[in-house]
Amino acid sequence: MSRPYRFALIGCGFFAQNHLQAWAEMSDVELVATCDINPDSAAAAAETFGGTPYTDAAELFANEELDFVDIATTPPTHRMMVELAAQHQVAAICQKPLAWDMNDAQAMVRAMADADLPFMVHENFRFQYPMRKVKEVLDSGVIGRPFFGRISFRTAHDVYSAQPWCMDAERMIIADVSVHQFDLTRFFLGEPDRLFTEAIRVNPQIKGEDVATIVLGLPGATCIVDTSYESSSDHSTYPQTFVTIEGTDGTVTLGPDYHLQVVSPAGVHEEQLVIPEHSWASEPWNCIQDSVVNVQHHWIHCLESGQTPETSGADTLRVLDLTLGAYQSLDTGEPYRVGSML
């Protein structure tokens, strides 16, 4: 591939606007095409950010010379888009969730591997600035060997007005949020062996679960993933994730409003993390918007260096396994042996 990397954005909906803004910040990339089944969305994106608008992805791939494609459509179309990319020998970064079915996800990973193409999933939580800081603390060794984690996302924010699909989904908050916490669990602590799920529906107007608690067992460690859309607190911290990791020598905590605390033999270190600013970012989404930039920088770095992305397609199969396994545990009332679906 030669710079600037020529790319297309497929799927120009709500969250894709963050992708477009973040790509526009970056040198070394050139948006050559946009694509959306809604012609207005594709045209609006092209008008603001450049490139030729398409409504048909097959046509886009047939017409354009691309180095990579950024797929930001809905999950049911991801497999088709990735297989098109593989056929046209185009690298791909794809929004999460990769798929909701292990068979589809495995087919996508296989297609890209067989074509020997870089393939990354846009999993933003581990690319959030505060999560990178927590990981730095863990990697520094100051808290020793981690043995306990809690990764907590609890809010009373009305998610249903912006995401009405949440009301009708049979599988809701685990699929929507816990999935990210599972990836953070792996990022901070490694690969779980087993998990057990408790989940309930508190809001009587929805179909799925809106409060979920999953306990994950790892070699020598335990991690709680707890998630809720029904939890009142003294002020809104939506969409923040809180993290506690305890180690043999200390504890690192990411609390409300990006307050980082590290307790170690060296003492207590407190730090108010400041999320990097972007002209197009705004609260409360700024941390997530910044993470899009980080995801995209990592992708470009991998294209340049040949390094396998942290959240490669193959890696993300493990997140899907944890997610589907969490539902299996909920359905059966039994623990799930992680990896059984891989």
Place this chain on the structure above:
Amino acid sequence: MSRPYRFALIGCGFFAQNHLQAWAEMSDVELVATCDINPDSAAAAAETFGGTPYTDAAELFANEELDFVDIATTPPTHRMMVELAAQHQVAAICQKPLAWDMNDAQAMVRAMADADLPFMVHENFRFQYPMRKVKEVLDSGVIGRPFFGRISFRTAHDVYSAQPWCMDAERMIIADVSVHQFDLTRFFLGEPDRLFTEAIRVNPQIKGEDVATIVLGLPGATCIVDTSYESSSDHSTYPQTFVTIEGTDGTVTLGPDYHLQVVSPAGVHEEQLVIPEHSWASEPWNCIQDSVVNVQHHWIHCLESGQTPETSGADTLRVLDLTLGAYQSLDTGEPYRVGSML
């Protein structure tokens, strides 16, 4: 029974000093005898607090006219002491744990029931002043129907110097601490249906588990009980228990240093709880020492009114079931169906 209630204290060890101090505060009770297999302990207690010292409980029961007996010996002797009390038609309050074996515990409950005698277990956590305040908030209805709880006890306090048995116990922190959190779960949320345990040993110098995480399922609610003797924090809060209960209308939190927060439709209420003082109490134990007074007042109130104690022997069988069930879950890797041992 006629006032003052004539009672004896059996077992005059470390924690029994708190019992003695608390009884000495109360009118309506008269210490007529003390008993310990160590004659010096029995004599020292009798000299300071009154009564005739014994080294043999059978002799004590044969000689003295008692309204009740306060049993503060070690668990293996509880059954014998309670059966002696039943034989002599003497009401009994007994230190926790009632027993470590369901058969023993059931035999004790049966013996006292057959003799139609009041029988209470000295389970102090739910009688701690901050726990009564949390319960008041829940009972007031301001946070609506509770659907989530976390009852957390995490410390790096060196418990091994004061309790060397902890180092050699095959079953350690669940038996030592989680047992109290199970009773608090029941106090705040009701009776669990099922539980699942993850536990590990972090300190390589001990035999049992020192970090335990148990997730409990209740009708329409989930509760996490997490317990650790290896957790560093910014300052020691030992021996405090932290509580979060979320309801459909709000959240009540008991945080470090007895800080109570209630979030409800009425707003945010913050309160620094002040533990009632006693001349003989001292930090960090003052909250627990005060709870002994509360336990004993409840016992006397039950003797007077004929009310069944909150933590009656029969009630406490459920705590033992949860505790033994938590170990069964740990041993089998499967969830435990609560009540299977009852």
